């Protein structure tokens with residue numbers, strides 16, 4: 001469904017990804033793990049064409065999106081829903097306007113129909129009756145869930161979740177993880193989640209891929225990752241201070 005092929009990307013002459021290869025299968029839930037600053041969000045943004053590779057290609061359903069013009073890219077993006085890191089809600093808009101944004105902008109739907117669809121999506125993420133609230137009045141966990149509702153509003157084939165549980169308490173995090181897995185199962189989407197929280201990764205993933213030092217250094221089912229012999233993977237998933245991972249090695253602060 002999605003293939004990053006030999007993708008390299010630099011920002012300000014700093015190489016972030018180097019010949020990165022990653023394939024996401026149709027219908028699977030893939031989780032990308034890795035240290036802060038290693039390029040997880042950048043990898044995710046390549047998949048939806050928000051960042052273009054310097055070299056290599058990004059295939060979505062067989063189409064190389066790195067060469068598409070902006071209108072073609074817009075059309076291709078309709079396949080996607082995305083929960084941005086930090087939710088990225090529009091502060092001046094209500095929950096109704098935030099969640100229904102794409103429908104208000106692009107769909108030929110009456111206001112009452114949009115309102116009904118927004119309520120339906122809010123219901124799916126366990127939030128009801130908050131349509132008229134502004135983001136400033138929501139807790140961090142609520143914002144994430146509103147972001148989730150916005151990500152599924154267009155019934156996308158592919159959903160990208162960037163750090164869905166960062167900054168929320170463990171119980172709320174667990175609720176969000178279960179919700180992501182439930183949405184994945186019921187909506188039959190292809191899901192890609194970025195996180196550095198291993199509990200989330202095990203809960204959400206069919207497969208886990210670890211990004212380290214500009215490349216994917218390990219990929220497999222949660223059990224395969226748990227039993228990985230790779231010392232870098234082992235250190236990361238166990239959260240050990242001692243090991244091959246050191247500051248400045250694979251992560252940039």
Ligand SMILES: Nc1ncnc2c1ncn2[C@@H]1O[C@H](COP(=O)(O)OP(=O)(O)OP(=O)(O)O)[C@@H](O)[C@H]1O
Nearest residue numbers: 011012016035036037038039040041042043196252
């Ligand atoms: N648009 C940009 N312009 C310049 N540098 C960027 C840009 N986007 C990302 N970077 C840099 O690329 C590196 C990887 O960033 P990225 O956001 O992918 O990290 P991450 O793995 O998602 O980290 P975190 O877990 O903290 O979210 C960082 O050094 C960041 O500063």
Ligand SMILES: [Mg+2]
Nearest residue numbers: 040041085162
């Ligand atoms: Mg990130």
